[in-house]
Structures are given as C-alpha cells and as structure tokens.
Amino acid sequence: MKDFVFQNNTKVYFGKNQLQHIGDELKRYGSRVLLIYGGGSIKKIGLYDKLMEYIKAEGLQVFELSGVEPNPRHTTVNKGADICKKEQIDVLLAVGGGSTIDCAKAVSAAAFYDGDCWDLVTGKTPVTMTLPLVVVLTLAATGSEMDTGCVISNMDDRSKLGLINPQLGPKVSFLDPTNTFTVNAYQTACGCVDIMSHLFDLSYFSRQPGFDMIDRMCEELFKTIIKYAPVAIQEPDNYDARANLMWASSWALNGFLSTGIVQAPVCHAMEHELSAWYDITHGLGLAILTPRWLSYILDDTTAPAISRLGVSCFDVDAKLPPMDAARLSIERLSDFFFKTLGLKSRLSDLGIDDKNFSIMAKNACGGGELESIRPLRPTDVEAIYRLCL
Amino acid sequence: MKDFVFQNNTKVYFGKNQLQHIGDELKRYGSRVLLIYGGGSIKKIGLYDKLMEYIKAEGLQVFELSGVEPNPRHTTVNKGADICKKEQIDVLLAVGGGSTIDCAKAVSAAAFYDGDCWDLVTGKTPVTMTLPLVVVLTLAATGSEMDTGCVISNMDDRSKLGLINPQLGPKVSFLDPTNTFTVNAYQTACGCVDIMSHLFDLSYFSRQPGFDMIDRMCEELFKTIIKYAPVAIQEPDNYDARANLMWASSWALNGFLSTGIVQAPVCHAMEHELSAWYDITHGLGLAILTPRWLSYILDDTTAPAISRLGVSCFDVDAKLPPMDAARLSIERLSDFFFKTLGLKSRLSDLGIDDKNFSIMAKNACGGGELESIRPLRPTDVEAIYRLCL
Numbered sequence: 001m002k003d004f005v006f007q008n009n010t011k012v013y014f015g016k017n018q019l020q021h022i023g024d025e026l027k028r029y030g031s032r033v034l035l036i037y038g039g040g041s042i043k044k045i046g047l048y049d050k051l052m053e054y055i056k057a058e059g060l061q062v063f064e065l066s067g068v069e070p071n072p073r074h075t076t077v078n079k080g081a082d083i084c085k086k087e088q089i090d091v092l093l094a095v096g097g098g099s100t101i102d103c104a105k106a107v108s109a110a111a112f113y114d115g116d117c118w119d120l121v122t123g124k125t126p127v128t129m130t131l132p133l134v135v136v137l138t139l140a141a142t143g144s145e146m147d148t149g150c151v152i153s154n155m156d157d158r159s160k161l162g163l164i165n166p167q168l169g170p171k172v173s174f175l176d177p178t179n180t181f182t183v184n185a186y187q188t189a190c191g192c193v194d195i196m197s198h199l200f201d202l203s204y205f206s207r208q209p210g211f212d213m214i215d216r217m218c219e220e221l222f223k224t225i226i227k228y229a230p231v232a233i234q235e236p237d238n239y240d241a242r243a244n245l246m247w248a249s250s251w252a253l254n255g256f257l258s259t260g261i262v263q264a265p266v267c268h269a270m271e272h273e274l275s276a277w278y279d280i281t282h283g284l285g286l287a288i289l290t291p292r293w294l295s296y297i298l299d300d301t302t303a304p305a306i307s308r309l310g311v312s313c314f315d316v317d318a319k320l321p322p323m324d325a326a327r328l329s330i331e332r333l334s335d336f337f338f339k340t341l342g343l344k345s346r347l348s349d350l351g352i353d354d355k356n357f358s359i360m361a362k363n364a365c366g367g368g369e370l371e372s373i374r375p376l377r378p379t380d381v382e383a384i385y386r387l388c389l
Numbered sequence: 390m391k392d393f394v395f396q397n398n399t400k401v402y403f404g405k406n407q408l409q410h411i412g413d414e415l416k417r418y419g420s421r422v423l424l425i426y427g428g429g430s431i432k433k434i435g436l437y438d439k440l441m442e443y444i445k446a447e448g449l450q451v452f453e454l455s456g457v458e459p460n461p462r463h464t465t466v467n468k469g470a471d472i473c474k475k476e477q478i479d480v481l482l483a484v485g486g487g488s489t490i491d492c493a494k495a496v497s498a499a500a501f502y503d504g505d506c507w508d509l510v511t512g513k514t515p516v517t518m519t520l521p522l523v524v525v526l527t528l529a530a531t532g533s534e535m536d537t538g539c540v541i542s543n544m545d546d547r548s549k550l551g552l553i554n555p556q557l558g559p560k561v562s563f564l565d566p567t568n569t570f571t572v573n574a575y576q577t578a579c580g581c582v583d584i585m586s587h588l589f590d591l592s593y594f595s596r597q598p599g600f601d602m603i604d605r606m607c608e609e610l611f612k613t614i615i616k617y618a619p620v621a622i623q624e625p626d627n628y629d630a631r632a633n634l635m636w637a638s639s640w641a642l643n644g645f646l647s648t649g650i651v652q653a654p655v656c657h658a659m660e661h662e663l664s665a666w667y668d669i670t671h672g673l674g675l676a677i678l679t680p681r682w683l684s685y686i687l688d689d690t691t692a693p694a695i696s697r698l699g700v701s702c703f704d705v706d707a708k709l710p711p712m713d714a715a716r717l718s719i720e721r722l723s724d725f726f727f728k729t730l731g732l733k734s735r736l737s738d739l740g741i742d743d744k745n746f747s748i749m750a751k752n753a754c755g756g757g758e759l760e761s762i763r764p765l766r767p768t769d770v771e772a773i774y775r776l777c778l
Contacts, residue, residue: 001632003404008397014648015392213613213633220605227601243390244602247648256645259403259636 001211001260007166008254010146014175014247016239019050022093022134023058025172029132030090034083036065036104037095042138045182047095051136055093063087065107068096071153071160071275071282072103077117081110084131092133094170098142098194098282101135102150105168108133120163121152127165135173139183140246141191141283143198143253145173153276159363160276175250177242185233189341190283192229192245196222197267197286198252205305205373206264218257219312224248226313230340264372267293270381273360278352287337288347292387294330297374298323305373306330347388357385390600390649396555397643399535403564403636405628408439411482411523412447414561418521419479423472425454425493426484431527434571436484440525444482452476454496457485460542460549460664460671461492466506469496473520481522483559486580487531490524491539494557497522509552510541516554524562528572529634530580530672532587532642534562542665548752549665564639566631574622578730579672581618581634585611586656586675587641594694594762595653607646608701613637615702619729653761656682659770662749667741676726677736681776683719686763687712694762695719736777746774 013021026033033055042048055062065080083089084107094104108130110117119125137145144150149164183191204218224244231241251257270293271285294306303322310316310329314336320328338345347353361381370376376384402410415422422444431437444451454469472478473496483493497519499506508514526534533539538553572580593607613633620630640646659682660674683695692711699705699718703725709717727734736742750770759765765773 001404001629003402003406005400005402005407007400011394011396013392013394015390017392018394211633211636212616212629213609213637216609216612217606220602220609223605224602240390240601243649244600247600248602251645256640260632 002262004259006255006259008146008169008256010170010254011172012146012175012250013172016176016178018174018176019054019136022051022136022174023054023060025134026055026060026091026093027058029171031059032061032063032088032090033093034063034065034080034087034089034091034107035093035095036068036080036100036107038066038068038070038097038100040066041182042095045179047136047138047179051095063089068100068103070099071279072099072106074106074116074118074121074152074154077103077106077110077152080104080107081113081117084111089131092131093136094133095136095138097137097139097191098144101137101142101144101170102152104133104135105144105150106152106163107131108168109163109165117152118154121154121161123163127163127167130165130167133170135170136179137173137175137246138179139187139191140180140242140249141194143195143249145170145175146250146254151272158276160272173250175246177239177246178237180242180246181237183236185342187281188232188236189229189343190281190287191249192225192341193283193287193290193337193343195245195249195252196225197283197290199257200290201265201268202253202258202263203261204309206261211260214257214259214261219309221248221252221257222309222313226336233341262371264370266370266372266376269364269366269370270384273364274347274352277356277360278350280350280352284343284350287341287343288345288388289384291330291334291337293384294333296380296384296387297372298326298330299374302326302373309333347385354386354389357382361385391651393648395644395648397535397558397645399559399643400561401535401564401639402561405565405567407563407565408443408525411440411525411563412443412449414523415444415449415480415482416447418560420449421452421477421479422449422482423452423454423469423476423478423480423496424482424484425457425469425489425496427455427457427459427486427489429455430571431484434568436525436527436568440482440484452478457489457492459488460668461488461495463495463505463507463510463541463543466492466495466499466541469493470499470502470506473500478520481520482525483522484525484527486526486528487533490526490531490533490559491541493522493524494533494539495541495552496520497557498552498554506541507543510543510550512552516552516556519554519556522559524559525568526562526564526635527568528576528580529569529631529638530583532584532638534559534564535639535643540661547665549661562639564635566628566635569631569635570626572625574731576670577621577625578618578732579670579676580638581614581730582672582676582679582726582732584634584638584641585614586672586679588646589679590654590657591642591647591652592650593698595650600649603646603648603650608698610637610641610646611698611702615725622730651760653759655759655761655765658753658755658759659773662753663736663741666745666749667739669739669741673732673739676730676732677734677777678773680719680723680726682773683722685769685773685776686761687715687719688763691715691762698722736774743775743778746771750774
C-alpha cells in the first residue's frame with residue numbers, strides 16, 4: 001500500500017431543492033459571472049431560466065460562453081479566457097456534463113495566462129492561478145464535478161490531453177438528479193461505462209495488495225451501476241436510479257477510491273486517441289475497448305483480479321478455476337455493455353478502420369509504455385485496437 | 390432520499406512516511422503551537438520525540454496541554470483555552486485518539502470565549518471562531534480526525550454532550566497506521582465497535598429507502614472491520630490490518646456515509662449516559678448496548694433491515710424468513726463483539742446496577758423521544774438498559 005494524501009474541498013449540494021442556494025454561493029466570489037454551457041439542452045429543460053432567476057435575484061451580472069463541444073476544444077477555452085479578461089469575470093458557472101465542466105476548468109486557469117491555453121494543457125506553462133468555479137451537473141459520467149482534472153482536445157494536431165491541478169477543483173457543485181431525467185438511453189449508457197472505467201483504470205485493476213477496503217467499495221459502485229443503469233434507461237425519471245448513478249459518478253473519481261494505489265489509466269489513454277481522431281463519445285470508446293483489453297492481458301497473473309470482478313458483481317461462480325472465471329467475467333461485462341446497455345460493440349460499427357492504429361498506439365503510450373496491471377507497449381495497444389474492429 | 394450538503398475539508402496524510410510534512414503544515418497557521426495529548430503513551434512509542442524534532446526544525450515554539458482524559462473533561466478544555474489566551478497560540482496540534490482530538494476541538498472554540506467552555510458545549514453560547522487544528526491520530530475509533538464534532542464530559546453534573554460545528558473540523562490529519570501498533574487488544578476491539586456503531590447509528594439503521602449505494606458501502610466497511618479487527622488483535626503490527634481499520638474509522642464518520650439520511654444516533658445517546666455516570670470505555674458500552682437494542686426493536690417492520698446486516702456481513706442465509714434471519718444476525722453480531730473481540734458482555738460485569746437507569750433513560754431521551762428506525766421513549770431505554778444487566 002502506497003502512502004497518499006487525500007483532500008477534496010468541493011462542497012456538494014445534492015437533491016431536488018438545492019438550486020435556490022446558487023446565488024448565495026456565487027456571491028461569495030464576486031458579482032461578474034461567466035455562464036458556460038453546451039448546445040442549449042439546458043434551455044430545453046428549463047434549467048437556464050431557473051438559474052437566471054436565482055442569479056439575477058442576487059443582482060449578479062451574467063456573461064455567456066455557449067456551444068462547448070463534447071470533447072471540448074482548446075479554441076473554445078481560449079474564447080472563454082478572452083471573455084474573462086475583457087469582462088473582468090469573478091467566478092465561472094459551468095452548467096452541463098463533463099465536457100462543459102472540463103472546458104470551464106481550463107478557462108479558469110487560462111484566464112490568468114496571456115498565451116494559448118494549450119500551453120497550460122501540455123504543461124509547457126504551469127498553472128499559477130484559477131478563477132473560482134461553481135458547477136451545475138446535468139449528466140452522471142465523468143466525475144469532473146468533484147475532481148481536479150480536465151481533458152481538452154486540440155483538433156489541429158489530433159490530441160486530447162488531461163490537465164490535473166488541485167486548483168482546478170470546483171468550489172461548489174450542485175447535483176440534482178432531476179436534471180438528468182432527460183438524458184437519453186445512449187448518453188446514460190455511455191456515462192455509466194465512463195464511471196465504471198474510472199474505477200477500473202484508477203483503482204480496481206491498478207491495485208496493489210493491501211487496501212481491501214477500497215477494492216470492496218469499488219465493487220459496490222460497480223453493483224450500483226449494474227443495478228441502476230438499466231432502470232434509468234427504462235424509466236428515465238426514476239429519481240432513485242438517477243440519484244444513485246449521479247453520486248456514484250462523483251465518488252468514482254473524487255480521490256477516495258484511488259487512495260493507496262498507483263494509478264494506471266490505461267483504457268482512458270487508449271480511448272483518448274479514439275476520440276481525438278474520430279470524435280466519438282468517450283464512454284462508447286471505453287465500452288468497446290475494455291473487454292478486449294481484459295481478454296488481451298488475461299494470463300495466470302491477471303486472472304485472479306479479473307475473475308474477482310465477475311464473482312463479486314456478475315454472479316460468476318467463485319469455485320471455478322481462475323482462468324475460467326476470468327473468461328466468464330469478461331463475457332458478462334461485455335453482455336452488460338452491449339446487450340443490457342445496448343451499446344455498439346465494434347469500432348467498425350462506427351466506421352473506424354485500422355489505418356491510423358499504429359500512430360494512435362504510439363501516441364497512447366506517450367513515447368513509452370502504459371503502466372497497468374500488465375504494462376502495454378505500442379504493439380500491444382495496436383493489437384487491442386485490432387481486437388475491437 | 391433527503392437532500393443533503395456534503396463537504397469535508399480535512400487534508401489527510403496517510404501512511405508510514407508522512408510525518409515529515411507536519412512542520413510545513415503547522416507553519417501555514419503561525420509559529421506558536423499548543424501540543425495536546427493524553428497520558429503519555431505518545432512518549433513511550435517515541436512519537437513525541439519524533440514530532441518535536443520535526444516541529445523544532447521549523448523554528449516553531451511549542452506549549453503543552455497533557456493529561457487529557459478518556460471522556461475528556463470540560464475542566465481540561467478550560468485549562469487549554471487559558472493557555473491559548475495567555476500564550477497567544479496560533480495553532481493546535483492534537484496527538485492521540487478521539488478523546489484528545491475532541492478536547493482539542495473544544496479548546497479551539499473556547500480560545501475565543503471568555504467564560505466556561507461548557508456554555509459552548511451546551512449551546513448556551515454559539516461558537517464564533519476557532520483556532521486551526523492539526524491532528525496526529527494514534528487510535529482507529531472515533532472518526533474525530535475527519536469530522537466536525539466533539540464530545541465533552543462534565544463530571545460535576547454527570548453529563549456528556551456533543552458539539553457539532555463546521556469550524557471544528559481539523560485542517561490536517563496525519564494517519565500513520567504504525568502509530569496504532571501498540572494499541573492493546575481491548576482498545577483495538579472497543580475502537581472497532583465504535584466504528585461499526587457510527588455506521589449503525591448515523592446511517593445503516595437510520596436509513597430511508599433509496600440510497601442503496603450508501604447502504605452497500607456501509608456493509609463493506611462492516612466487512613472490513615469483521616475481517617481486520619481479529620487480525621489486528623492477533624498481530625498488532627500487521628500494517629494492512631491497521632491501515633484498513635484506520636481509514637475505515639475516518640470514513641465511518643466523515644459525512645459521506647450519512648448523506649441522504651436522517652441521522653439517529655440512538656446507541657450513542659444511550660451509551661453517553663453510561664460513560665457519563667460510570668466513566669466506562671465508549672466502545673465497550675456500545676458493544677453491550679447494540680445487540681440488546683436490536684433485540685428490543687425487532688418486529689416485522691425492522692426485521693428486513695436487521696436481517697440484511699446478517700445476510701451481507703455474517704453469512705446468514707438470505708432464504709430464511711426475515712424474523713429468523715434477523716434473530717440470527719443479532720446472535721452473530723453478539724458473537725463478534727463478545728467472542729471474537731473478547732469484550733465483556735454485561736453491565737453487571739462492570740459493576741453497574743440498575744439504580745440510576747431511570748434518570749439515565751430520561752437524560753438519554755433529552756426530555757423527549759429518541760428518533761430511530763423505531764422511536765424510543767425513556768421507558769424503552771430503561772428496558773434496554775435492563776436487558777444489558
């Protein structure tokens with residue numbers, strides 16, 4: 001078990017009747033607010049109007065950055081930073097899912113930098129200061145509402161990179177499950193895969209022996225998703241299902257379940273190449289990759305960890321030999337993604353062929369190897385991409 | 390499911406090699422440190438000397454309040470507050486278990502109040518400001534290292550009361566499992582009961598339907614304790630066992646597992662009377678009370694919740710009728726406390742008789758009823774005390 005530091009300062013308002021506190025929370029940080037959102041679904045569900053009412057009741061002045069893309073672009077971040085500088089913004093208000101929140105986090109840092117925000121994302125220039133960020137979450141998926149990272153895409157050079165800094169954590173996040181009632185079946189499914197993948201990548205399959213408590217708690221989050229994802233898809237306005245999924249998304253990535261562990265975000269690294277090159281939905285890419293990755297790395301050393309997933313979460317018989325149990329675990333996980341959640345199972349279904357796999361595999365490994373329960377070289381990553389075709 | 394606010398600002402350094410950061414952390418808050426500790430065990434295990442070395446290397450000036458009692462007294466808190474005022478203390482450093490930390494929390498508030506600290510504990514005077522508090526934990530039990538409450542005893546009028554205020558939360562806590570290697574079997578056992586009882590009282594048996602994820606995670610903490618408490622008792626220097634228990638103690642009470650739930654600390658309320666009148670170890674009192682309380686409240690409405698504990702944590706057959714499964718759950722919990730952990734099982738074993746039960750029962754109910762999975766009146770509480778004889 002590795003020594004670690006745990007700290008998470010985000011204040012979370014969770015529930016149906018919490019938005020009334022948003023004016024008070026924003027006011028703590030100043031009077032000039034930059035509202036950041038995506039394609040306008042927040043207007044369709046009436047959230048925009050409700051927010052404006054609360055914010056204006058407090059006499060705050062609101063500026064807007066709308067049209068944030070899924071896989072948010074560095075160009076949009078630059079646009080937001082310009083508004084912050086020009087309008088002397090005091091506080092950011094991100095309303096949306098992970099893409100919008102990630103964009104806002106990057107804006108919060110870029111507001112204090114005079115060049116292209118991409119310099120901050122690549123680490124060429126360190127983050128010095130950030131604007132305070134308040135979040136209203138509308139999608140259970142990325143965990144960005146309670147973590148300190150963001151992922152930004154640069155379509156000029158087809159890269160999608162993560163930036164992690166303690167200063168990027170939201171000050172306050174509003175989690176109202178009713179704001180996810182209109183999320184469709186496909187996005188609900190992709191979000192649930194993303195939650196599970198954070199746990200696979202950042203904890204469960206990176207684990208060292210010794211922190212049994214953390215592995216156990218990961219498994220309960222898996223079970224929470226396995227139970228409630230189909231319910232939310234069948235009954236989009238089931239409050240309990242949406243609430244359990246929403247709180248699970250935050251806890252999959254807020255630091256608690258990666259304590260004591262060397263993190264190894266191997267599926268995320270492989271997927272980021274897919275969405276950087278083909279702009280696909282992150283959760284869908286993860287669903288296609290994960291079972292193939294597990295099959296590829298399955299051997300006597302990895303079988304116990306992979307079989308434990310099936311035994312604890314998918315009713316695989318604990319008495320089976322580990323290799324058999326592990327194979328069955330992978331099969332059940334695939335069934336969950338592709339049958340229960342109804343996601344497409346192959347890259348070829350998305351019109352993706354193998355022509356860029358070699359360069360994507362090299363990029364995914366960042367010039368070296370991907371550390372994990374079994375380290376992967378570019379040739380391994382390329383082989384895994386091929387298994388997904 | 391109830392709306393809730395979750396926020397926990399304590400920064401935790403966890404592990405074997407973290408204490409080197411303590412000087413840096415203290416320095417953030419000033420140069421005059423009040424070190425608060427108990428009976429001197431921190432000197433025996435060499436922790437005192439190690440701390441002094443790190444603190445003095447940073448040029449900080451250290452004052453001391455030692456001899457904090459188990460069940461810390463309001464008189465000791467007053468003594469600490471006097472030192473803070475006289476020596477213009479900038480920051481408190483509590484080194485010990487829950488009693489020492491609780492005392493330090495009360496001192497942190499009393500340092501800004503000119504009267505008797507008991508006025509703050511009773512709520513007669515509100516807490517206005519607090520001194521920053523840094524903690525080095527030496528016992529896995531109370532969760533005080535990561536929560537915002539403290540419990541103080543007044544032996545003059547035989548009362549033991551809790552004070553909860555967001556300002557009381559430690560700024561930083563150092564959790565090094567090796568600092569608990571010398572905790573004896575009895576204190577280890579009592580600490581483990583306290584951890585379980587926080588979950589019973591503040592979450593598991595107060596629960597409303599709907600937050601399945603939280604119930605599941607409680608059960609994993611129960612299993613963590615059921616697995617590692619006997620290991621820590623048999624092998625006091627087993628790092629994994631001590632680490633799992635230590636982190637479990639923090640997570641049982643840091644707010645996460647009581648989200649969405651109306652809290653009902655019924656066993657704690659009944660136990661506080663026992664330790665206020667007879668100065669017994671808190672965890673021992675809880676162990677004696679809990680199975681009798683569950684037996685007393687067992688009926689058709691409570692059987693499902695009680696049987697779930699046994700099914701998930703004590704191998705009780707899920708196919709049994711709920712009443713039978715619930716009875717077996719209580720039996721297995723009793724066996725765990727009194728056989729596996731080796732704790733005394735009756736108040737009469739501690740020399741306690743029934744002469745004060747009537748007044749204790751009234752005090753425990755605070756002039757009304759105790760809210761819980763089944764509300765308790767003073768006559769109920771008295772009956773439960775009698776079951777413990």
